Amino acid sequence: MRLHDYLDAEGNIEIPAGVTLTSFLDRHAEQRADAPAYRYLDFDHDRTVELTWSAFRTRLRAVGTRLQQVTQPGDRIAILAPQGVDYVVGFFAAIQAGAIAVPLFAPELPGHTDRLHAVLADARPTVVLTTTAAAEPVREFLRTVPRPQRPRIIAVDAVPDAVGRDFVPAPVATDDIAYLQYTSGSTRTPAGVEITHRGACTNVVQMIESVGLDWDTRSVSWLPLFHDMGLLMIMFPALLGAHITLMSPVSFVRRPYRWIRELGASDKPTFAAAPNFAFDLAAQRGLPPAGEALDLSNVAGLINGSEPVSMASIETFTSAFAPYGLNPAAIKPSYGMAEATLFVSTTEPGSSPTAVHMDREALSRGQVVRVGADDPNAVVGVSCGHIARSQWAVIVDAQTECELPDGRVGEIWLHGDNIGRGYWGRTDETELTFHNKLQSRLTQGSHAEGAAESALWLRTGDLGVYLDGQLFITGRVKDLVIVDGRNHYPQDIEATVSEASAAVRSGFVAAFSVPGVGREEVVIVAERAPGAGRAEAAPITEAIRAAVSRRHAIPLADVKLVAAGAIPRTTSGKLARSACRARYLEGGI
Structure with a gap:
C-alpha cells in the first residue's frame, strides 16, 4: 500500500475495488517472512512475544480455518481476549474467514460487565475468541447469556497450526463490513458502528498522509485493542508491512517510562498515539532513571486525541522530554471519533x-x-x-x-469514505x-x-x-450546561474546580446539570486527591463554590467529594458525565 496508488486524478483518496484489510497479508508474509510484524511486551511474565510475518500468516490460517468450520459468512465473531498478539490474530482471522469482527475486552476489565452484556446482546456473535488463560473467566461470564444466544468459545492459542494447511480466505468485497466498532458509551448505550473495509483503509491512508509519516514507520502502542485508536494502530502493519510493538494499558499506567523507552528504542521513524492524560502521566512519572540514555529524536508523530486536548499537558510533556531530543512538532493534537472509523484532523507536518x-x-x-x-x-x-x-x-x-x-x-x-455505514x-x-x-x-x-x-x-x-x-x-452537545439561557462547557467548569483546591484530584471532576425549581442547576462531583482522603469537606466545597461563582457566575446546587475511582469512566478512559449524573440522581453518589 503506497499513497500514490490510492489517489485518483484529482488527488482524492480512492480505495480500488477488491482491496480489504487483509489483502496484503500474504504478500507481506512472502516478502518479509522473517521480519517482525506484531510484538508484545509482556511485563507481567517478563517476556517478549513476537510474531514474524510468516508466523502471523500461519496463525491466521489456522484460526481462520477453525472459524470457517463453525460459522457462516457475515456471522459476528467477538474477541474477548487480553491484550497481546493472540488478540491481533483473532481480529484479522475473523475478517479473513468472511465474518464480521467485534473487538471487545476480557470480562475481567473492572466496572464494564454491563457494557459487555449490552454489546453481546446487540451483536449476537456466534463465536467468542479468547485465549487459554482467559477461557475460564470468559466461560463463566457467558453462562449468564441466555442459552439460545450463547456463543461457542474458541481459544486462539489452542488451535494447532496444522489446522490451517488448506485455508482459503473467504471472498470479501471492499464495501463489506469488516468489523463493528462499539462506541465508548460516554453519552448513551454503546452502539456498533459498521466499519467497512473501504472506510478503514481510507482512514489509514488519511492518517498517514495527514501526520506526514513515512510508509515504513515503526509504531508503538499501549492502547486497548478494542478501542478505535488502538485498533487503527494494528491496521498499519497489516496494510503497509510495517512493525508495531504493543504493551498493555496497565503496564503503561504502572510505569509510563516503559512506553517512553520503547518510543526511543529504534533509530527508525516512530509513531504513536495516546489520550491527553497519558502525556500528563508520562511527564510526571515517565522520565528515564538517572544515568540511562534516552534519544527521542526519531519520534515522527505523537497523536494526542480521544479526549479534550490540554495545552498545559502538551507543554509539560514537551518540556520534560525536549532534553532527550523530542521535537515539539512531533506532538499532534487531533480530533476523531468511532463513527468516522477514527481519524478526522490533526496539525500539519512540521508545525x-x-x-x-x-x-x-x-x-x-x-x-x-x-x-x-x-x-x-x-x-x-x-x-x-x-x-x-x-x-x-x-x-x-x-x-x-x-x-x-x-x-x-x-x-x-x-462526510467522507471513512465514515461508518451506520x-x-x-x-x-x-x-x-x-x-x-x-x-x-x-x-x-x-x-x-x-x-x-x-x-x-x-x-x-x-x-x-x-x-x-x-x-x-x-x-x-449533550454535555452542554445551560443555566438561565447561557451555555457553559462542563470541561471549563471542571478545570475551575480542579484549580480551586489542592484536595481535588485534577482531571477527575464531573460537572453536569440537574432539574431545579424553574431552572437547571449545576452539580459538581469531584474525586479527592491522593493524601486528601480525610481532609475536612467544608473548606474544600466552599473554595469550589467560590471559584465557580467568581469565574462562571453559576451557583452550585451541590458539591460531592468522593473517593478516587468513584466517577464512572468509559472503557477508553473518558469521563462518563451522563453515567455520573444518572448515579447522582439515583442516590448512588
Missing part, C-alpha cells in the same frame, strides 16, 4: 501545537472573541489542525442545519446520525466545497469552530 484564548462570555453565545492569555475570562482552545484529505467537516447550526461561518460555534458534521441493527438511529443533508452552504469559504450537493453527513454531537482554517473542539 508545533498552537492555542488561542477565547472570551468565556462570547463563547457561551456561540461566538469566538480572542483575548489575551492573562484575561481573567480567557478559555484556552487547542487547534486540532486541518481536516484529512478526502474528508469534509462543516460547522452547522443544529436547528437550521445550515453551515456557519468561521468564528461561530456549532455542531461538527462529517449503527448495527439501529435503523432509526442510523438515519438520525449518518443520513443528514446540509440545508445551505456558505457562498464563500465553505468547508463543504468538493463534497457533492447530495452528500450525506454525520452528526457528531461535538461542538467546534473554525479559526484561520483550523478546527477547534469546544465540547459535546
Whole structure:
C-alpha cells in the first residue's frame, strides 16, 4: 500500500475495488517472512512475544480455518481476549474467514460487565475468541447469556497450526463490513458502528498522509485493542508491512517510562498515539532513571486525541522530554471519533501545537472573541489542525442545519469514505446520525466545497469552530450546561474546580446539570486527591463554590467529594458525565 496508488486524478483518496484489510497479508508474509510484524511486551511474565510475518500468516490460517468450520459468512465473531498478539490474530482471522469482527475486552476489565452484556446482546456473535488463560473467566461470564444466544468459545492459542494447511480466505468485497466498532458509551448505550473495509483503509491512508509519516514507520502502542485508536494502530502493519510493538494499558499506567523507552528504542521513524492524560502521566512519572540514555529524536508523530486536548499537558510533556531530543512538532493534537472509523484532523507536518484564548462570555453565545492569555475570562482552545484529505467537516447550526461561518460555534458534521455505514441493527438511529443533508452552504469559504450537493453527513454531537482554517473542539452537545439561557462547557467548569483546591484530584471532576425549581442547576462531583482522603469537606466545597461563582457566575446546587475511582469512566478512559449524573440522581453518589 503506497499513497500514490490510492489517489485518483484529482488527488482524492480512492480505495480500488477488491482491496480489504487483509489483502496484503500474504504478500507481506512472502516478502518479509522473517521480519517482525506484531510484538508484545509482556511485563507481567517478563517476556517478549513476537510474531514474524510468516508466523502471523500461519496463525491466521489456522484460526481462520477453525472459524470457517463453525460459522457462516457475515456471522459476528467477538474477541474477548487480553491484550497481546493472540488478540491481533483473532481480529484479522475473523475478517479473513468472511465474518464480521467485534473487538471487545476480557470480562475481567473492572466496572464494564454491563457494557459487555449490552454489546453481546446487540451483536449476537456466534463465536467468542479468547485465549487459554482467559477461557475460564470468559466461560463463566457467558453462562449468564441466555442459552439460545450463547456463543461457542474458541481459544486462539489452542488451535494447532496444522489446522490451517488448506485455508482459503473467504471472498470479501471492499464495501463489506469488516468489523463493528462499539462506541465508548460516554453519552448513551454503546452502539456498533459498521466499519467497512473501504472506510478503514481510507482512514489509514488519511492518517498517514495527514501526520506526514513515512510508509515504513515503526509504531508503538499501549492502547486497548478494542478501542478505535488502538485498533487503527494494528491496521498499519497489516496494510503497509510495517512493525508495531504493543504493551498493555496497565503496564503503561504502572510505569509510563516503559512506553517512553520503547518510543526511543529504534533509530527508525516512530509513531504513536495516546489520550491527553497519558502525556500528563508520562511527564510526571515517565522520565528515564538517572544515568540511562534516552534519544527521542526519531519520534515522527505523537497523536494526542480521544479526549479534550490540554495545552498545559502538551507543554509539560514537551518540556520534560525536549532534553532527550523530542521535537515539539512531533506532538499532534487531533480530533476523531468511532463513527468516522477514527481519524478526522490533526496539525500539519512540521508545525508545533498552537492555542488561542477565547472570551468565556462570547463563547457561551456561540461566538469566538480572542483575548489575551492573562484575561481573567480567557478559555484556552487547542487547534486540532486541518481536516484529512478526502474528508469534509462543516460547522452547522443544529436547528437550521445550515453551515456557519468561521468564528461561530456549532455542531461538527462529517462526510467522507471513512465514515461508518451506520449503527448495527439501529435503523432509526442510523438515519438520525449518518443520513443528514446540509440545508445551505456558505457562498464563500465553505468547508463543504468538493463534497457533492447530495452528500450525506454525520452528526457528531461535538461542538467546534473554525479559526484561520483550523478546527477547534469546544465540547459535546449533550454535555452542554445551560443555566438561565447561557451555555457553559462542563470541561471549563471542571478545570475551575480542579484549580480551586489542592484536595481535588485534577482531571477527575464531573460537572453536569440537574432539574431545579424553574431552572437547571449545576452539580459538581469531584474525586479527592491522593493524601486528601480525610481532609475536612467544608473548606474544600466552599473554595469550589467560590471559584465557580467568581469565574462562571453559576451557583452550585451541590458539591460531592468522593473517593478516587468513584466517577464512572468509559472503557477508553473518558469521563462518563451522563453515567455520573444518572448515579447522582439515583442516590448512588
